[in-house]
Amino acid sequence: MSNHEWEKVLKKHNIKVTSSRMAIVEVFEENRKHLSAEEVHEYLKKGDQKAGIATVYRNLDLLTKVGILHRVNFGDGKDHFEITQRPIHHHHLVCNKCGRVVDYSEIMGESEFVSYLEKELTQRYGFKIESHQIYFYGLCDKCR
Amino acid sequence: MSNHEWEKVLKKHNIKVTSSRMAIVEVFEENRKHLSAEEVHEYLKKGDQKAGIATVYRNLDLLTKVGILHRVNFGDGKDHFEITQRPIHHHHLVCNKCGRVVDYSEIMGESEFVSYLEKELTQRYGFKIESHQIYFYGLCDKCR
DNA sequence: TTGTTAATGATAATGATTATCATTATAAGT
DNA sequence: ACTTATAATGATAATCATTATCATTAACAA
Ligand SMILES: [Mn+2]
Ligand SMILES: [Mn+2]
Ligand SMILES: [Zn+2]
Ligand SMILES: [Zn+2]
DSSP: OOHHHHHHHHHHTTOOOOHHHHHHHHHHHHSOSOEEHHHHHHHHHHSSSOOOHHHHHHHHHHHHHTTSEEEEEOSSSSEEEEEOOOSOOEEEEEETTTOOEEEEEOOTTHHHHHHHHHHHHHHHHOOEEEEEEEEEEEEOTTTO | OOHHHHHHHHHHTTOOOOHHHHHHHHHHHHSOSOEEHHHHHHHHHHSSSOOOHHHHHHHHHHHHHTTSEEEEEOSSSSEEEEEOOOSSOEEEEEETTTOOEEEEEOOTTHHHHHHHHHHHHHHHHOOEEEEEEEEEEEEOTTTO
């Protein structure tokens, strides 16, 4: 997605297109990883458009709300963020030993099965399901 | 599981059977809910066997390590715990509006599908998978 | 009963995140 | 381009959950 596309998303939500905001999105575009607020802050320090840590937190939150970013939790005490990938999303393998996180894009049949689950759950519990996250925990190839 | 069964688990792991430890397990047995450390601490205050907050944290961690408790994260900034249910485990529906959490036990075909996924993932990424967690997010019946 | 050592409790320290508030930048309207 | 209303920013204080410290106590093997 181009820089201009992100601006359209922000405007659609009546959110101002500021330079720190766009710089944060660019950090994620240039580093396709799971970044914590502090890590984003560090990346910005290296570039020309810096931003205060509070601004980083506020924008990670905001960009998540409008769907540009995704928030993930790997159990290390801090939130991590990644750019939202469409149309195919992915899930995570977390190593219990070294903390390494590996993305895996959906396995054959997975999205169909999840749809079936969502239908069942909506029926049984009256939940209108909007999203889901799957985490597998274990030992990575290097640690086992 | 009886009180005596838990003691066997602790002894197997060379962990002392202390009164605060057992009191914490009993809190979970008597309240089959997702409790935060602070909530466990509050429950203990009401009973006769109290415990310091540090002891609560230490034991929640320890009891999780030996498999008596499960740690779950609903995105509200603190960890929650629940007693491990065997042999059938369950997953969670989280309401994005009111934060309510609903357990759902596995839907028909779910454990088979998860096994298939685990096999695939082990093959592709060399991960030895030990556990998994699935979260669905949306709006609960009261909030939609 | 005793000795070794893990466990506990009070509390300080840490780390992540949020709140505050004066200042600045964005965007809409002229 | 110039004004203006207000959202956004940045420095930093405050908060909240969790962990570390350390002197004291309790568990339990011998
Ligand atoms: Mn990812
Ligand atoms: Mn549960
Ligand atoms: Zn590893
Ligand atoms: Zn709700």
